[in-house]
Amino acid sequence: xxxxxxxxxxLGLTALAIIVFSISLLFPKKEDGRTEVLVxxxxxxxxxxxxxxxxxxxxxxxxxxxxxxxxxxxxxxLFLTAGLLISLLSWPGNSVSSILPCKRMGEYLGLLLLSVAxxxxxxxxxxLTLLYVGLELATIPMILLVALNHKELRSAEAGxxxxxxxxxxxxxxxxxxxxxxGMTGKLYLAEIATRLQFSPLTVFSLALVMxxxxxxxxxxxxxxxxxxxxEGAPVTVTAFLSVASKAAGFVLYYKVISVACGSLVDYCVxxxxxxxxxxxxxxxxxxxxxxxxxxxxxxxxxxxAGYLLIGLTHPGELGMTAVLYYLMVYLFSNVAAxxxxxxxxxxxxxxxxxxxxxLSETNPKLALVMxxxxxxxxxxxxxxxxxxxxxxxxAAAERGSYWLVFVGAINATISLYYYLIVIKWMYLLKPQExxxxxxxxxxxxxxxxxxLTTTIAMLLIGIFPQVIRWTEAxxxxxx
Amino acid sequence: MGLLTTIILIxxxxxxxxxxxxxxxxxxxxxxxxxATAINLGLSIYLCLDYLGxxxxxxxxxxxxxxxxxSYEERFTWLGKxxxxxxxxxxxxxxxxxxxxxxxxxxxxxxxxxxxHRVKEFFCFLLLLVTGVYGVFAAHDFFLFFLFYEVAVLPMxxxxxxxxxxxxEYSAMKLTLMLMGGSALIVVGILVLYFQAGxxxxxxxxxxxxxxxxxxxxxxxxxxxxxxxxxxxxWPFHTWSPDGHASAPTAVSMLHxxxxxxxxGYGCLKMIYVMPEGAKMWGTFFMILTTVNIFYxxxxxxxxxxxxxxxxxxxxxxxxxxxxxxxxxNQTAFQxxxxxxxxxxxxxxxFFALIGMIYGRTHTRYITQMGGxxxxxxxxxxxxxxxxxAGLGLPGLAGFIAxxxxxxxxxALNSVFHRILTILVATSVVTxxxxxxxxxxxxxxxxxxxxxxxxxxxxxxxxxxxxAILIFMLAxxxxxxxxxxxxxxxSLAPVMANLQ
Numbered sequence: 013x014x015x016x017x018x019x020x021x022x023l024g025l026t027a028l029a030i031i032v033f034s035i036s037l038l039f040p041k042k043e044d045g046r047t048e049v050l051v052x053x054x055x056x057x058x059x060x061x062x063x064x065x066x067x068x069x070x071x072x073x074x075x076x077x078x079x080x081x082x083x084x085x086x087x088x089x090l091f092l093t094a095g096l097l098i099s100l101l102s103w104p105g106n107s108v109s110s111i112l113p114c115k116r117m118g119e120y121l122g123l124l125l126l127s128v129a130x131x132x133x134x135x136x137x138x139x140l141t142l143l144y145v146g147l148e149l150a151t152i153p154m155i156l157l158v159a160l161n162h163k164e165l166r167s168a169e170a171g172x173x174x175x176x177x178x179x180x181x182x183x184x185x186x187x188x189x190x191x192x193x194g195m196t197g198k199l200y201l202a203e204i205a206t207r208l209q210f211s212p213l214t215v216f217s218l219a220l221v222m223x224x225x226x227x228x229x230x231x232x233x234x235x236x237x238x239x240x241x242x243e244g245a246p247v248t249v250t251a252f253l254s255v256a257s258k259a260a261g262f263v264l265y266y267k268v269i270s271v272a273c274g275s276l277v278d279y280c281v282x283x284x285x286x287x288x289x290x291x292x293x294x295x296x297x298x299x300x301x302x303x304x305x306x307x308x309x310x311x312x313x314x315x316x317a318g319y320l321l322i323g324l325t326h327p328g329e330l331g332m333t334a335v336l337y338y339l340m341v342y343l344f345s346n347v348a349a350x351x352x353x354x355x356x357x358x359x360x361x362x363x364x365x366x367x368x369x370x371l372s373e374t375n376p377k378l379a380l381v382m383x384x385x386x387x388x389x390x391x392x393x394x395x396x397x398x399x400x401x402x403x404x405x406x407a408a409a410e411r412g413s414y415w416l417v418f419v420g421a422i423n424a425t426i427s428l429y430y431y432l433i434v435i436k437w438m439y440l441l442k443p444q445e446x447x448x449x450x451x452x453x454x455x456x457x458x459x460x461x462x463x464l465t466t467t468i469a470m471l472l473i474g475i476f477p478q479v480i481r482w483t484e485a486x487x488x489x490x491x
Numbered sequence: 492m493g494l495l496t497t498i499i500l501i502x503x504x505x506x507x508x509x510x511x512x513x514x515x516x517x518x519x520x521x522x523x524x525x526x527a528t529a530i531n532l533g534l535s536i537y538l539c540l541d542y543l544g545x546x547x548x549x550x551x552x553x554x555x556x557x558x559x560x561x562s563y564e565e566r567f568t569w570l571g572k573x574x575x576x577x578x579x580x581x582x583x584x585x586x587x588x589x590x591x592x593x594x595x596x597x598x599x600x601x602x603x604x605x606x607x608h609r610v611k612e613f614f615c616f617l618l619l620l621v622t623g624v625y626g627v628f629a630a631h632d633f634f635l636f637f638l639f640y641e642v643a644v645l646p647m648x649x650x651x652x653x654x655x656x657x658x659x660e661y662s663a664m665k666l667t668l669m670l671m672g673g674s675a676l677i678v679v680g681i682l683v684l685y686f687q688a689g690x691x692x693x694x695x696x697x698x699x700x701x702x703x704x705x706x707x708x709x710x711x712x713x714x715x716x717x718x719x720x721x722x723x724x725x726w727p728f729h730t731w732s733p734d735g736h737a738s739a740p741t742a743v744s745m746l747h748x749x750x751x752x753x754x755x756g757y758g759c760l761k762m763i764y765v766m767p768e769g770a771k772m773w774g775t776f777f778m779i780l781t782t783v784n785i786f787y788x789x790x791x792x793x794x795x796x797x798x799x800x801x802x803x804x805x806x807x808x809x810x811x812x813x814x815x816x817x818x819x820x821n822q823t824a825f826q827x828x829x830x831x832x833x834x835x836x837x838x839x840x841x842f843f844a845l846i847g848m849i850y851g852r853t854h855t856r857y858i859t860q861m862g863g864x865x866x867x868x869x870x871x872x873x874x875x876x877x878x879x880x881a882g883l884g885l886p887g888l889a890g891f892i893a894x895x896x897x898x899x900x901x902x903a904l905n906s907v908f909h910r911i912l913t914i915l916v917a918t919s920v921v922t923x924x925x926x927x928x929x930x931x932x933x934x935x936x937x938x939x940x941x942x943x944x945x946x947x948x949x950x951x952x953x954x955x956x957x958x959a960i961l962i963f964m965l966a967x968x969x970x971x972x973x974x975x976x977x978x979x980x981x982s983l984a985p986v987m988a989n990l991q
Contacts, residue, residue, distance in 0.1 A: 417678070
């Protein structure tokens with residue numbers, strides 16, 4: 013029984029998923045999807061509240077396979093928040109063009125909840141099997157979600173690409189993990205760390221694992237699926253994919269690489285540093301010429317993963333703090349950007365930044381939030397992204413890799429260019445002949461709530477030191 | 492809440508108040524901005540007088556401390572693990588710069604009184620920019636300094652891009668990216684300094700006293716000098732300045748050329764304080780670069796006929812003199828450089844304000860299309876003339892005090908090469924005279940070129956006020972420079988002590 017209570021969060025998520033699935037079966041007449049969104053949001057809010065209380069009688073369950081550490085709790089809060097924000101953004105307003113089919117809202121939200129549950133399991137897993145199962149539980153619903161509008165060609169294509177690449181990456185990961193198991197004979201991460209010795213086979217398995225994880229966080233050169241999948245998927249799914257799924261990838265990276273490969277730290281750090289350089293540089297250069305906002309944000313999120321990898325080159329507390337903090341910042345900033353894209357797409361069907369002409373005059377609120385999100389992603393104070401980047405750079409500098417800081421800082425400048433381009437379309441340019449300003453958009457209450465929450469979060473996290481003290485405390489306690 | 496926090500917060504509070512006002516109430520928006528800047532001007536004057544009272548007006552009370560002599564300190568821990576503090580504190584130089592900022596923004600608000608396009612957003616961004624500038628001058632923690640520095644650079648993009656003229660999107664992007672590139676160098680430098688000092692603190696004085704290893708200073712000093720120099724208009728990274736200043740709206744040009752470029756010089760001075768060995772090693776190199784700066788700026792200004800470009804290139808030339816003075820690493824030249832920051836700030840603000848007003852009447856900025864304007868607008872014409880005289884270093888105006896000290900200081904360096912450089916730089920006064928006088932003659936004298944210009948009106952009250960303030964300060968600082976020199980000299984003592 014105590015074990016079940018320890019698992020309350022994940023069980024709650026699964027139960028909620030089942031309830032949401034069955035709503036449309038129980039009330040087949042109401043098909044606008046509002047009940048489902050309401051139930052999901054309230055449920056997630058309740059579970060989020062629960063994570064802040066110390067309800068669990070024990071920290072571990074099933075003989076240490078499952079563990080709730082402070083860091084795991086923080087990650088769960090991130091996932092639940094992401095789920096909550098995305099579910100609110102799915103509120104079917106009086107939209108001109110529907111992003112999601114209202115009839116299948118229950119299906120959509122249920123899958124979303126299952127994916128969140130998978131991520132929560134992943135965070136708490138202390139052993140390879142649960143880790144892998146958690147990962148698949150997080151990934152498989154995502155595949156279905158990406159292909160939700162299966163009659164639309166783009167969405168179907170995105171689904172196919174995503175399924176192929178996740179299968180490949182899971183295969184690589186599993187292969188790598190099985191070699192590690194073969195060498196050490198242990199499944200527990202902590203035990204593997206002490207037994208793993210340096211050998212060509214270890215390096216090979218490590219490379220396989222890194223490649224597998226690289227797919228999940230869309231690190232270059234494993235990023236090829238990202239732009240197409242992001243573009244084709246329903247935009248709310250893209251938003252979820254870009255924040256929660258990526259954060260889960262980083263958990264995996266941290267768990268497998270940093271925890272399991274304790275004795276090979278130096279190799280991991282070097283490989284991570286190279287991966288970080290490639291990822292941010294490529295992501296930034298490719299983002300320069302994107303005009304479709306979904307593709308644009310896809311490349312921007314690749315670059316952001318590169319910055320996060322900088323933090324992972326520091327295996328100690330400072331690195332952990334930096335990564336945790338930046339993930340939090342990235343979550344709110346990216347959801348803020350996506351919420352604008354979602355609301356504009358729902359209101360007008362426009363997804364191209366060139367069609368955002370005059371947004372600052374017709375929809376000043378949306379334009380302001382978008383501008384703040386862009387500045388936060390670019391790392392401009394007083395928004396949270398600034399402190400986040402500074403901490404990541406400080407983590408690299410503490411280990412003496414000043415060159416990595418330099419590459420990161422130059423990349424931040426490059427990225428500012430394309431973030432400013434978005435602002436240029438919204439604020440600076442005036443419609444020429446044959447062009448029209450974007451029309452005023454009616455924002456539903458749920459959308460307004462998300463805009464408000466993310467904006468306040470971007471500002472508060474950047475200014476108030478309590479947040480970073482919290483992440484520091486969490487980082488000391490580790491997974 | 493301390494005085495410095497108040498000075499930083501007032502413009503920010505004004506941003507919030509303006510944000511809450513309805514968009515139609517343009518008069519109230521402008522009044523709020525004016526009120527906030529007026530309060531800050533008062534506070535800055537009080538700060539300046541009070542600081543002078545503390546250190547004594549005469550040189551009888553020399554500064555002997557090795558750390559920067561700070562007043563009005565406010566400090567509390569902000570982010571514990573990295574030792575980041577909210578640490579404000581001013582020395583004489585920062586006091587002078589805060590005073591300059593207050594004067595320029597107060598005049599800037601007056602100069603944008605006729606502004607009608609998206610007034611609310613304009614003043615929000617403008618005051619946000621000023622908040623950052625005050626923060627930089629008041630901060631004594633390197634992290635906080637950098638944070639405010641970035642806050643100050645950013646609103647420029649929207650300010651120039653939205654309310655500017657000409658190729659404004661291009662200029663705004665170029666300016667923002669070049670300055671952010673500079674700050675990319677600075678952020679690396681900050682982290683290197685922090686970890687090399689190993690004192691777990693971003694406090695300038697602590698880092699300076701930790702004695703950064705000479706091998707680090709050797710490569711880090713030029714990185715930082717280029718980083719801050721980019722904002723200070725250092726050749727060859729000055730190219731953002733002419734385009735940016737020419738495209739920006741009046742108040743933004745005033746503030747940017749008048750105050751923001753000084754952040755570069757101010758940062759460079761801090762770097763000399765923190766890394767004296769590196770500064771000695773690279774001093775001559777930067778003297779050569781800044782000599783090019785001074786000449787290049789002046790020579791290009793001769794070529795130009797657009798008033799804004801002339802002023803922008805003259806800024807490059809004059810800010811070159813600031814950096815030249817800093818690179819000589821000599822007490823007298825340092826004093827000259829800081830006075831030049833103050834003088835040039837007032838001077839450029841005056842020029843850009845005037846250009847805005849003249850353009851508003853003639854609808855042209857080309858001196859070839861103007862002439863005889865002194866007849867139709869004597870107030871503006873005479874103001875321009877006084878500004879021009881200050882620019883070419885006429886005794887009795889602030890520019891002279893600056894230039895003479897820089898030249899005397901650098902000539903005192905005991906090597907033939909440095910003296911040749913000094914003589915070269917001193918001859919640039921002639922080049923400056925050429926473009927200043929040419930512009931003045933073309934614009935103000937001779938027959939009226941365009942018949943539409945015959946019935947133009949002179950400055951109205953709202954325009955006369957800022958011009959009068961700026962001219963008064965230029966003359967006041969030129970005739971009674973003692974208080975300024977006292978402020979600077981007192982605060983330079985620890986820098987000089989470090990350099991010994």
